Amino acid sequence: MKTIAIIGGGITGVTTAYALAKRGFSVTLLERHRYAAMETSFANGGQLSASNAEVWNHRSTIAKGLKWMLKNDAPLLVNPKPSWHKLSWFAEFVAAMPHYHENTVATAQLALAAREHLFQWARDEGIDFDLKREGILHIYRDRAGFEHAAAVSRLLLEGGLSRRAVTPEEMRAIEPTLRGDYYGGHYTVSDCTGDIHKFTTGLALAARRLGVETRFGQQVTAMRAGADGVDITVEQDGESQVGRYDAVVVCAGTASRGMAAMLGDRVNVYPVKGYSITVHLNDAASRAAAPTVSLLDDETKLVTSRLGEDRFRVAGTAEFNGFNRDIRADRIAPLVEWVGRCFPDVSTRSVTPWAGLRPMMPNLMPRVGRGKAPTVFYNTGHGHLGWTLSAATADIIADTIFAASGRERGGGQVAPARVARAA
Incomplete structure (x- = not known):
């Protein structure tokens, strides 16, 4: 796997893009808004709260x-x-x-x-x-x-x-x-504490400097995944186009349930x-x-x-x-x-x-890991702790993709703690 599409430009999508880019992947981030961090990552409580x-x-x-x-x-x-x-x-x-x-x-x-x-x-x-x-x-x-x-x-x-x-x-x-x-x-x-919107937009700019292609105003309307890649149809300004990627990571927040259904998975966000x-x-x-x-x-x-x-x-x-x-x-x-x-x-x-x-997610644990198709991955469902957990789950999913691509373990140091992995 070399080319990775990430769906969602909130805190989990941007941290995932950054973690993958640091490992040398070619990453395209697809976000339906004009900018990063415009939904749940816009004005939350601001806590980085392990407590x-x-x-x-x-x-x-x-x-x-x-x-x-x-x-x-x-x-x-x-x-x-x-x-x-x-x-x-x-x-x-x-x-x-x-x-x-x-x-x-x-x-x-x-x-x-x-x-x-x-x-x-x-x-x-x-x-x-x-x-x-x-x-x-x-x-x-x-x-x-x-x-x-x-x-x-x-x-x-x-x-x-x-x-x-x-x-x-x-x-x-x-x-x-x-x-x-x-x-x-x-x-x-x-x-x-801190400002999640300022952090996410700052990290999105850093990801772009690492080569991540950030494509805003992209509404994902269809996806088809197979063993050899993923076809993603997006609509922008009334026009549709299809892009092909080696893999996709769904980081789409509350839209993840619908995205997962397109890919044959159940993610009960x-x-x-x-x-x-x-x-x-x-x-x-x-x-x-x-x-x-x-x-x-x-x-x-x-x-x-x-x-x-x-x-x-x-x-x-x-x-x-x-x-x-x-x-x-x-x-x-x-x-x-x-x-x-x-x-x-x-x-x-x-x-x-x-x-x-x-x-x-019903068990309040983020869904981090593979989907049914070998080219589909998830990093979503973080609930009220999205910012608190995002850097760790981004590292976990990046290492999961590293392993799937046959590479050595990347630059992360996070052990794969217990997260929701069921299909």
């Missing part, structure tokens, strides 16, 4: 989902209208619950491996993405949440990640601007909508009152990141509502209100709302 590696396949998630089902402003919202896709996804979600422990540990391992790769790539390519290495503080308002987090910390430690419990007094010492009453917290000093607001810190008082340490509020399922001096990102919630991309006012309002409660001196006069669809 958020806990998978959702736990009985407490189901209990909370049932409690919140009829509340429009709930952190987890499920549209009760049935569909076969949604029903099959939830059935597989429940079936994956016995693997909660091992999948959480494996995700933590993958996140730690990815972190060092991502930092190295940013250094090598001179990418400025507002990296802030101040750690992540998980905050809890009750004993039950705090004690569950302590159990999760033990799982994370099995995966190699250390985080420590902190008292309310220690929480305020870590982040003095935080207001409110809390039972306690858990602090991961090694976690960090579901689009789980998340929301964010970017608070523009236009005055000195707001800049002083906004946190520099990243937070995760377990009760509201919100995360924060400080992006440079003048932006404060708040993101979260999970909405199971198909491919609906509407930015709903009743889902944005709780994020703005949360800022007012926790950081009352931050002005929310200037706020930019956003919504994106996270590509989630």
